[in-house]
Each structure stands twice: as C-alpha cells, then as structure tokens.
Amino acid sequence: MPPPPPTVERAPVPEINPALPPVPRVNGPLEIKVVYPPVNHAIQSRDSNFVFGSVGNGDAGLVVNGVLTPVWPNGAFMAWVPNPTADAPRYEIVATTGIDTVRLTHPIKAPPAAAAVAAPPPDTIRLLVPALYASLIGPAVYPSDTDRVVTAYALTGGLQRWFLLPGAVVKVVAMDSTNAHVQLDSSQIVRVARSDMTMLDTTFKPKPMVAKAFRFDSGATWTDVFIPLSDRPTHLVEMEATSITLILYGTAGPNKRPVTVKGPPGSYMTAVTSSREGQQMRYRMALRGPVYGYLPIWEQGGLRFRVRRPPAIDSTAPLRGLTISVDPGHPPIGATGPTGLWEPVPTLAVGLRTQTLLQEKGATVIMTRTTSDPVALNDRATMARRADAHAFVSIHFNAVPDGINPLRVNGTATYHYHPHSLSLAQSTQQALVSQLSLRDNGVKRDNFAVVRGTWMPSVLAEGAFIIVPDQEAAIQTPEYQDRYARGIVDGLESYFRTLAAFR
Numbered sequence: 001m002p003p004p005p006p007t008v009e010r011a012p013v014p015e016i017n018p019a020l021p022p023v024p025r026v027n028g029p030l031e032i033k034v035v036y037p038p039v040n041h042a043i044q045s046r047d048s049n050f051v052f053g054s055v056g057n058g059d060a061g062l063v064v065n066g067v068l069t070p071v072w073p074n075g076a077f078m079a080w081v082p083n084p085t086a087d088a089p090r091y092e093i094v095a096t097t098g099i100d101t102v103r104l105t106h107p108i109k110a111p112p113a114a115a116a117v118a119a120p121p122p123d124t125i126r127l128l129v130p131a132l133y134a135s136l137i138g139p140a141v142y143p144s145d146t147d148r149v150v151t152a153y154a155l156t157g158g159l160q161r162w163f164l165l166p167g168a169v170v171k172v173v174a175m176d177s178t179n180a181h182v183q184l185d186s187s188q189i190v191r192v193a194r195s196d197m198t199m200l201d202t203t204f205k206p207k208p209m210v211a212k213a214f215r216f217d218s219g220a221t222w223t224d225v226f227i228p229l230s231d232r233p234t235h236l237v238e239m240e241a242t243s244i245t246l247i248l249y250g251t252a253g254p255n256k257r258p259v260t261v262k263g264p265p266g267s268y269m270t271a272v273t274s275s276r277e278g279q280q281m282r283y284r285m286a287l288r289g290p291v292y293g294y295l296p297i298w299e300q301g302g303l304r305f306r307v308r309r310p311p312a313i314d315s316t317a318p319l320r321g322l323t324i325s326v327d328p329g330h331p332p333i334g335a336t337g338p339t340g341l342w343e344p345v346p347t348l349a350v351g352l353r354t355q356t357l358l359q360e361k362g363a364t365v366i367m368t369r370t371t372s373d374p375v376a377l378n379d380r381a382t383m384a385r386r387a388d389a390h391a392f393v394s395i396h397f398n399a400v401p402d403g404i405n406p407l408r409v410n411g412t413a414t415y416h417y418h419p420h421s422l423s424l425a426q427s428t429q430q431a432l433v434s435q436l437s438l439r440d441n442g443v444k445r446d447n448f449a450v451v452r453g454t455w456m457p458s459v460l461a462e463g464a465f466i467i468v469p470d471q472e473a474a475i476q477t478p479e480y481q482d483r484y485a486r487g488i489v490d491g492l493e494s495y496f497r498t499l500a501a502f503r
Helices: 344-360 377-386 418-438 469-475 478-498
Strands: 033-036 047-053 061-064 067-069 078-080 092-097 101-107 126-136 150-156 161-164 170-175 179-185 187-193 198-200 215-218 221-229 235-240 243-249 261-262 267-277 280-287 293-299 302-308 325-329 364-367 390-396 410-417 440-445 456-466
Touching: 061 078, 061 280, 067 078, 078 293, 078 469, 126 179, 161 215, 170 198, 215 344, 221 267, 243 302, 243 364, 261 469, 325 344, 325 377, 344 390, 344 469, 344 478, 390 478, 418 440, 418 456, 418 478, 456 469, 456 478, 469 478
Parallel strands: 325 364, 325 390, 390 456, 410 440
Antiparallel strands: 033 047, 047 078, 061 067, 061 092, 092 101, 126 170, 126 198, 150 161, 150 187, 170 179, 179 187, 215 221, 221 302, 235 243, 243 280, 261 267, 267 280, 293 302, 410 456
C-alpha cells in the first residue's frame, strides 16, 4: 500500500472572486522567484510590507520570515509581513510540497529606525528686493504654443496647477536652489522651476498689460474669444458646469464696469462677460451646455481662447463618426505582477481590443502605440490633440507603494484632472466596475500628465491590480482583456449619449 501523500501546511488563499476567470493550476518544480522587493531594495514602509513573486507550484506551502503565506493555484504568492530588522535585513523564504523543499535568502535594505525629530534646516529661500523679472521658456521639444506650457505650482502644495504660456514675463520675488516664487498679482504667488525661466536684465521693467476690447471668431466646431494684448499674459482657467472663466493676471481692461456681449449667432457660447477685479481681467463665457474642451493660443497681438463645441451625437449610435484616442499605458516603466507579467504587455492587448470594438461602433481610433516600443509620456496627449480627438482614454493596471496591503485596497479606479473630464470618468468607472467585477475604488482627481490636456475629456483607467495574484492571472486572459475593453467602450458610449442634447 503506497504511503499517504505528505501533509503540507498552507495558508488559505483570500476569498475567490467567482466573477474572475479561474486561476490556472501549475504543478512545476519548486523555484522561488521574488518580484518585489528586488534584491537590496530599500523598504520605505514603517513596520510591515508586501512581498510577492512565484514558487512554480500551486500546491506548495510557503513561509516568509516565519509567516505562513498564501500561494495561488498558479504558484503566485503575496505575503504581508513585518519588516526585517536592521541587524537581519533579509527575507528567509521556504517553499515545500512535502516531497521537495527549497529555501531562499532574499536580502533587502531595512528602513532606518525612527530617529528623534531634528530641527528643520535653515530657510534657504532668498527674497529678492527689489523683485526681478524672468521670461518663461518651457520645453523646447514642442514647436507650438498649444503643446508647450510651463507648469506653476501652489506654494502650499495640492493639485492646483497653472499652465502658463512660454514667453510670458513674470515677476520673481524669491528663489531657492531649484525654484522661483513668482508673483502673478497681489493675491497670488506660485512656484516655478528655475530651469523653466530665463532671468532678464536687472534693469528690465515690463510695460503695463492692458487688454483691449475682445472679439469673437467662429468655426464649425469652436468659438474663439480673441483678446488683443501687447504681450503674453499669465492666466488661469476656472470652470463651472456650463461656463468657463479665463483669468488674466496683472492685466487692466478697457472698461471700468463689467461688460456682457452675446455670443455669435448659433454659437455654443451664449455670452461673455468681461470684468476688472483688482489686478485681474476676468472673462466669463456662458455656454449652452457642459464644458467640453478649450485651448489658449497665443498669436502675435493677442490671446485667442478657443472653446470647443461638443460633437453632433446620434443617441442610437453615439460613437459613430467620432475620433477616440486610446493610450495603452507604458512603456517605459510599468508595474510587474507576481508571475512576471509586465504592465505594458496587457495594456497593449486591451488597447488593441478597444480599438477593434470602437471601430465596430463607427469611431476612428488614434492609438498612441501599437507596438512594445516606448512612447514619451507627454507625447501621448499631444498626439490626441493634434488628431482633434473627441476623447482620450489611458489604460493601466494598478499597484501600491510600500506600506499598503494590496489584498485590502485593490479594485478599479478611474482618474481625471480637469473638471470637464469628470463626467467621462464617472461613466467609465461605472462601466468598468460592471465589466470587471472588482471593488469600486471610485473616481479620483490626480495630476497625471496624460490627463492634463484641455481640448477633450481625458481619463486614466486603472482597471485591476496587476500585483494581486488572481487579478494578474485574469489580466492575461483574452476574456478579461475583452471585458476591460468593453468597459471602456461602454463608458464612452454612455458619456457621449449624454451630449446628444447639446449642440
């Protein structure tokens, strides 16, 4: 009589999500591969962290630094363990099937022990008295003003950004080694990288900025408010549900009282009210419906603020005739899952499936990439704008930083930056949650480069967590890639259907 199979102590796998494709079973030879953290990686968490990789056999039991760790049927594992101590900075990992046993010592750099709070270093900000002036230069790689911007940041942090025109002259009131404090007007100081400006001669004094009476110019899909100015202004754009306000800092206007002018006949813009408030000129543009897109354009003699009209939509076929930009996220970089799946691989598969589904709906699709070759981050949104796309969707899979347990926070999330992209983000999130059957992590606002474009609604989808074993396994299947793609298409259809009434 053969001996009974050996008993192997195994940690239970977290509750199976029946809506996901089943994790395939792997019964190969034992081999411990740690994907994260890499060898000699400096752990950034305070007390505990995740360790994930694979052992080559789904029947193995696994212990990481004495903690029994779940192994999925495909041999992937995810451990949540206390950080190693400074005198033993390593993970001792043991995998066994009862017949075979393998061991691995995986060295890392343990986080330093908490030290007493030191006094802050001396203030390195140097006030400039009198203030100096600088010209913003922006990235040289973009030939047109619509693609080149200089980003300014709030001194207090947060997500607020100012996207300023290269060539604008700004008042610099303070500096440190890397940044300048720029005074836009008496009420607003922002931070700009010193590398984004050229200091002007100390004797330079700018002429007062005065805006003359604006005029309208119209096209089939847009209305321009053209404001004659002697030089490039610094500006900010604010939005409400059906209006856009353009703020010009340090600018005077032709009238002492607010002036309202009706928009051109048939325009999406119903009226513009210009007013002087302190050291600002404000132009509030009332629209017939929701804000869809806009673009500040500097040309010799003035600022052209172009407001985009939503496309004509057939509610029975809302994507027909539209141009959609699909961005398979990464490379370069990208997260890697427990069995070694690199994020750019499935994002491309989902992107290509999305392309097919959109084309079946009558849309023209602009792909930011169709191969494994890297595409620069800032080029992706630029490609969409130059193609005059009606929406931009970036496809990603998620991960978390050190110190956060991915088994507790995983799910689906959709990101946007500008307010006029919120509605598309909401419809995309709702559709993805329905298709992917994961936790709804909600719609979030964040300053991702690919969603900062203003000419069209732009969103970034994090459909699933590539570092969670059962989700990584699902992501590799054509079935789940199709579900992700259908979620994107369903979200786009839902969003554009709501625009059918506005034209």
